[in-house]
Amino acid sequence: MPATPRRPRSDALRNRERLLEVAAQVFAEQGLDTAPAAIAKQAGVGVGTLYRHFPTREALIDAAYRHQLTRVCEKAPRLLADHPAADATRTWMEHFLDYVTAKSGMSAALDAVIASGVDPYADSRALLTDAVAALLDAGARDGSLRTDITSDDVLLLMGGVAHAVRHSTSAQARRLVDLLMDALTKGSTAS
Template sequence: MAQDTGRPLRADAQRNRDKILAAAVRVFTEQGLDAHYERIAKEAGVGTGTLYRNFPTRETLIEAAYRNEVARLCDAVPGLLAAQPPREALRIWMGHFIDYATAKLGMAEALRAVVASGSDPYGHSREMIQAAITTLMEAGVTAGDLRSDIRPSDMFAALAGIALTSAAADQRGQAERLLGLTLDGLTPHRD
């Protein structure tokens, strides 16, 4: 990974890094371990030198791309809650979760190679996602839009199940229907 000096990256360097990570997810999802650095650099609109400076090995790039996807997923929560009612924020986030799961599925071969090299790209991702779900569900319960008897861990299990059965890109319609059913199941019972 790029040398961590403790200082924030310059704005242009951060933009390049973000473009590299987004391109890496797309290319590794499409091509798996056969993905070439040159293709990733081209898709990101940077030179291969910039790519290698930031991510000197394939493993560091794969791990950083995956961790970036998790961070993007979780970091979306405050903005969604600020812009949408809690129930709608949760529904939008659930769609983002399927996007994340689709990328993870596409990168599975590359992620297995990272794990085989001794690294753990998944470290803390479960806790981060669980915290995001908890925030969304607590907001929905407080607003009276979501049942209070459903635990965030139950919601995580439901989303993981949908992802396992319907995260492939060609299954998006099914995933959306299942997300709708799940959200309907979170609706408080009205007497």
């Protein structure tokens, strides 16, 4: 009978989580040249712990990117549990723009991951589509969002907003989200 794999210890899970948070921030702010030992130190763990979880720099970058994407996508159901669908959608869009801003700082690091033969974006579309679909479905049920807009429509629009935000102010980003929300709510049963 095969051995049942042991569950990771809670401190190991916390260390991994902290490493991913710090790595995403450091790669976004300082780029690819940051030494793994500096990331480990900032995360409050030894470099051996970093390499036990992530044997290569590319593995760390890939995991940090996927972790950030998963975190932003997991916000959708939590927001829906606490807010009406239109409010949850607006808040989720703001989180998404924060994520995109951080990811743009990681672009050189992500290019290195791609060059190593790993596709960090393999699951991105499905995760984002599922998050947006949950928001749109809730909005259709409560009448606060239009029913003729697809997840792909929203993701394409958000991609445009995200691209524009990289070269503008946060105030302009909020105005663009306002315009997008106007488009999502116009013609809804709640408007």
